[in-house]
Amino acid sequence: MDSYFIPPDNVVEQLKCSLCDSYLSVSPVMLISEDGNQYKCGRCSSIKTVISTRSTIYEHLAKLMTFPCNFKDCAKKIPFSDVKDHEKVCEQRTIICPKSNCNESIKVQKIAPHFKEKHNEVYHTNYFCIKNVYAYYNIDVLEKNGKTYISFFDFDDVNFGVSICATDPTDTFQYEIQLKSDKSNFAISITNQNIILFNEREHCFKCVSGTCKSKFHVYKDNRKEISKRMSTKINRDSIKRMFGPGLITYSINIIEEADKNMKDDSKVEVKDALIRKAKKIFLQLLECPLCKEYMSPPIFQCLSGHTMCHVCKPKLENCPNCQANIEKTRNYTLEELSKKVELPQIEEKRPKVESGLKRSLEENDKNDNSAKIQKN
Structure with a gap:
């Protein structure tokens, strides 16, 4: 200095x-x-x-x-x-309250208490839901885990517009919007929307409502420009086509890092569960309906499509399921898939190998008709 x-x-x-x-x-x-x-x-x-x-x-x-x-x-x-x-x-940063009919000077970190006390109808905690988006434009304050967010909702002839502003410049969270109708059972979610830093010169509801008297606010004489610059825009006609007539509501939720991790973990769990279920179904398809062993190439099928392993096939003239003829027709799709699946090691006679269970083509003694299983 x-x-x-x-x-x-x-x-x-x-x-x-x-x-x-x-x-x-x-x-x-x-x-x-x-x-x-x-x-x-x-x-x-x-x-x-x-x-x-x-x-x-x-x-x-x-x-x-x-x-x-x-x-x-x-x-x-x-x-x-x-x-x-x-x-x-700056910890001493002050602004004029952006709400209409309020000209009180407040420190930025005191925005939430100010709205809670003076404008309670637009003060929310954790998340908020607004009804009738076709007739609503406003400023709302949301407080979540000690952080304050200012929401601006506006609309023009084409779009609904939403901007979520953080009062903390280090805030890098995102938000999601969910739209619902009282006439429909489904909802539309818009995720991964970026939160922007609050700027009192641009984010002034007095400018939106046409009552701003500040000569240095950017959009006080150009309300249409405010709608164009909203961080999230939703086409009005698309919403009408999707939901039809009825009361449309929207809800805002801030996605913090912990929330995001929980959602990601939930997605992973669902994905893992689906994979386990798919693998279980596929293993059932690989099981020979006669000897109950997992099939490996060559895999045969009757003329109707029922499969059997290459050990059981020579013992049959007709399919035991539908009595259709059994010829030399092979199921090449199932053969290729069987090479890629990792089979579980359940018992000694079902060892885990890279491309399935390989059966020996050599049979044991005449009294033992079961196939001999070898490890690759």
């Missing part, structure tokens, strides 16, 4: 943005008046002005300076290049 110039307070107070009255401490800094007396800071870069000329000389000088934090309860002096990042995480 010793290498930076700390200008006197009376000088710094003159270095203010003409639009938002913040310090000119975020680039790009732009000249916006012909007389050279009005500037806008980088926070207002998306606000269009008739004149907009970058003040590079000022920026070069500003890089050698420190600036006060814009939040009055923060006493830190921050280098020009670090101001933008500091403002995202």
Whole structure:
């Protein structure tokens, strides 16, 4: 910090943005008046002005300076290049409540208690469900495991739009939306939606409702642009075709890492169960219906399709199931599959081998008609 110039307070107070009255401490800094007396800071870069000329000389000088934090309860002096990042995480960060008809200044970490006390009808915990999406646009606050999220729901003639904003810049969780109708038994889930960082200049419900008086909010005069920039858009006509007439509701759930791991583990368990069931069914198909041993190539079948192993086949003239003729027809599909399955080692006479159980073509003595089983 010793290498930076700390200008006197009376000088710094003159270095203010003409639009938002913040310090000119975020680039790009732009000249916006012909007389050279009005500037806008980088926070207002998306606000269009008739004149907009970058003040590079000022920026070069500003890089050698420190600036006060814009939040009055923060006493830190921050280098020009670090101001933008500091403002995202500053513990004293304050905003004007984004809810309509409320102009109270609140600290970001106090948003949830503020909504719980003053706007309880739109305060939720863990998850929330909203009814009648065709007639609803609003801001909602969701608190889950100590973290606060702000939800914006809006719509236009084409889409429903939803954005979920985190007040914590380190939050990298996702959310899911589930749509239901009171006339249908099924639901539509939209998963893996990214949560974005809350920005009071962009995420203002007063802008949505047309009551915002802030001259530096990006969309206060362009409500349609708000809908276009929603992080999740759902086509209205598609929803009508899927659900038909009726009351449509949507629910929002934040998917934290633990929730995601549980879902992933559940998917793995279901997958493993399906694999075990499929293997069991396949082993049953590989079992010769006569000697009850697992079949290995060559595998024969009667003219009707019933299978038998190559040991039992010479002993039969007709299929014991349907009495159809048994010729030299082989089931090549089952043979190929039998080479790929790993057979269980249940007893000595059913050893586990790479390509199934190999039967010896040599029979034992005349009194023993069973096949001799060898290990590969």
